Amino acid sequence: MAKNALGDMPEEAGQGDDVAGGGAAGHLWRLTEGYRGWMGIVIAASILSAVLETAVAVLVALAVAALIAGDRDGAIFWSAGLLGSVVLSCLLQMVSNLLSHRVAIDVQAQTRLAIGRKLWSTPLGALQRFEAAEIRRTLMEDVERIEDGIAHLIPDLVAVMIAPLAIGIAMLFLDWRLAIAAFLPVLAGFIAFSMILRHDRGLSRRFVAAQTAVDAALQEAIRMVPVIKAYGIGPGDLRRAEASFQEVDDVVGRWLTFSASSNNWFFLAITSTLLIVAPLGLWLHPLPDGYSVLVFFLLASFTLSSLGARLFGAMGRLRIQQASLARVDALLRLPDLPIIQDRPQNGQDIRFEKLGFAYEDGFALEDIDLDIKTGQSVAFVGPSGSGKSTLARLLLRFFDPDIGRITLGGRDIRSFPQHELARQFAPVFQESFLFSQTIRANIALGRPGATQDEIVEAARLAQADSFIMALPEGYNTILDRGEGLSGGQKQRIAIARAILKDAPILVLDEATAYLDPDSQHEIQQALDALAKGRTVIAIAHRLSSVCGFDHIVYLENGRIMEQGDHDTLLALDGAYARQWRSHTAARSFVLENGRVR
Numbered sequence: 001m002a003k004n005a006l007g008d009m010p011e012e013a014g015q016g017d018d019v020a021g022g023g024a025a026g027h028l029w030r031l032t033e034g035y036r037g038w039m040g041i042v043i044a045a046s047i048l049s050a051v052l053e054t055a056v057a058v059l060v061a062l063a064v065a066a067l068i069a070g071d072r073d074g075a076i077f078w079s080a081g082l083l084g085s086v087v088l089s090c091l092l093q094m095v096s097n098l099l100s101h102r103v104a105i106d107v108q109a110q111t112r113l114a115i116g117r118k119l120w121s122t123p124l125g126a127l128q129r130f131e132a133a134e135i136r137r138t139l140m141e142d143v144e145r146i147e148d149g150i151a152h153l154i155p156d157l158v159a160v161m162i163a164p165l166a167i168g169i170a171m172l173f174l175d176w177r178l179a180i181a182a183f184l185p186v187l188a189g190f191i192a193f194s195m196i197l198r199h200d201r202g203l204s205r206r207f208v209a210a211q212t213a214v215d216a217a218l219q220e221a222i223r224m225v226p227v228i229k230a231y232g233i234g235p236g237d238l239r240r241a242e243a244s245f246q247e248v249d250d251v252v253g254r255w256l257t258f259s260a261s262s263n264n265w266f267f268l269a270i271t272s273t274l275l276i277v278a279p280l281g282l283w284l285h286p287l288p289d290g291y292s293v294l295v296f297f298l299l300a301s302f303t304l305s306s307l308g309a310r311l312f313g314a315m316g317r318l319r320i321q322q323a324s325l326a327r328v329d330a331l332l333r334l335p336d337l338p339i340i341q342d343r344p345q346n347g348q349d350i351r352f353e354k355l356g357f358a359y360e361d362g363f364a365l366e367d368i369d370l371d372i373k374t375g376q377s378v379a380f381v382g383p384s385g386s387g388k389s390t391l392a393r394l395l396l397r398f399f400d401p402d403i404g405r406i407t408l409g410g411r412d413i414r415s416f417p418q419h420e421l422a423r424q425f426a427p428v429f430q431e432s433f434l435f436s437q438t439i440r441a442n443i444a445l446g447r448p449g450a451t452q453d454e455i456v457e458a459a460r461l462a463q464a465d466s467f468i469m470a471l472p473e474g475y476n477t478i479l480d481r482g483e484g485l486s487g488g489q490k491q492r493i494a495i496a497r498a499i500l501k502d503a504p505i506l507v508l509d510e511a512t513a514y515l516d517p518d519s520q521h522e523i524q525q526a527l528d529a530l531a532k533g534r535t536v537i538a539i540a541h542r543l544s545s546v547c548g549f550d551h552i553v554y555l556e557n558g559r560i561m562e563q564g565d566h567d568t569l570l571a572l573d574g575a576y577a578r579q580w581r582s583h584t585a586a587r588s589f590v591l592e593n594g595r596v597r
Helices: 003-007 022-031 033-068 072-121 132-174 176-223 225-231 239-271 273-284 291-332 388-395 418-422 439-444 452-461 465-470 487-501 517-531 566-572 575-587
Strands: 350-359 362-372 377-381 403-408 425-429 505-509 535-539 551-556 559-564
Touching: 022 033, 022 132, 022 291, 033 072, 033 132, 033 291, 072 132, 072 291, 132 176, 132 291, 176 239, 176 273, 176 291, 273 291, 350 388, 362 388, 362 559, 377 388, 388 505, 388 535, 425 487, 425 517, 439 452, 439 487, 452 465, 452 487, 452 517, 465 487, 487 517, 505 517, 551 566, 551 575, 559 566, 559 575, 566 575
Parallel strands: 377 535, 377 551, 425 505, 505 535
Antiparallel strands: 350 362, 350 403, 551 559
């Protein structure tokens, strides 16, 4: 229900420079599009509750007037009405709170799901402009604030706007002069508040940016603890974290200096209502005849000041909502990978046609023409930054090429729905991504619904079953993102996942890099089992791991410099041959008595 509201937001909803409150309130209301019936009850209950709050001052004044006139029955009647109004107002508030919280929880869930779908469907390149800390903060903290916006702010805003209107009508009915006197300080307070907004908006943006930078710096510092300890880096060398904390400190200092005086002027203005109304009321309505009118205006003025303070607080919270909703909107507005029309797929042959791709800092690939036949093993090699991994990422459609196209079975990969394209590939990356779930669940990600026997067989082929069964809980062992497992063990679980997926094309991105020889041997056995009957595309630095491949493509500066099998490339005596000689020389290094020979 809320999905339409999340996917169809007007442009202004995502702008952080909207007048604080206005844009955020409208945005929050649009998020409740699928729940308008419930929100109608919430708003009706808030309006009735606000009117009853106003009635309290009227009923107290009438009860006082009856007491002064000696009308005991009248005093009891109005007092009973006062009690009934308070009880009914509380009941209406309870109904409003229950329904608005129910809606808020549903909208939060829908928003998180919408962001999850967007992260799945958007190009990786678009995501890379966001810090991981920023995405995490948006998913957790910013979406969490939606609960306050829908469950509290919308009902509160209705109440604090309707109640002053009801109070103003009652005041004007009794004495227009005192009504003007009561509202003038509130008006002055909100003029001061508008001045606060103009000066505070820039500081709010700086504060949010600084907080995000602090989150990112802290995550980096935590990840770098081993390096910090190993190299003896002191606090003075953690410049990024220090700069982030300094920015937060500077922003908070400026905000406190400005807002302390501004807020004081606002509260002084709205709380001075009684100081004006009391003497003016005594002058216009002398005691004892004017007792009931004076009691009403004093109570109403106090209520008015309280409502003004509530509105001030609500507007401040709406400014926070505005920033949070803008960050949520920034994720939801990320572009989806476009799906184009093309002919049906025919086979599994892969073709790179006049391919060109550039990152922000320049071209990564230029004029790539390459055919990969079904069942062929192809390796991309070359120096760092030559474009090897970029080719694999384009094939997996993490990005779309700027020039040319990639076809699979003669069909442009941009014409595949993402889930259909994903079924074609079993990727194994240099870094194994394991979730905080059981080992069984991590392997089963390759094919949800797989049986226990199928999972165990995949682990056995991946050389992982023996170490898994040695764990106290076996396949039910819950992983903490792979903590406690060696690099080789994590890699074998990832390979088991790829084996279970049983996709026709295997993509290996430095799958055996940086592993010890024993782990490398076991993983190579697992990869050999996985590669049987499949097209294999490998990105490698170790030439010895791919020298037996059918076809080797040597890349340099984003271009194909040489290609052929290992023997053909050695016979060319070009760049590949030079790298092979360097590679074999490096492998012959032996440490003896602390020296390389």
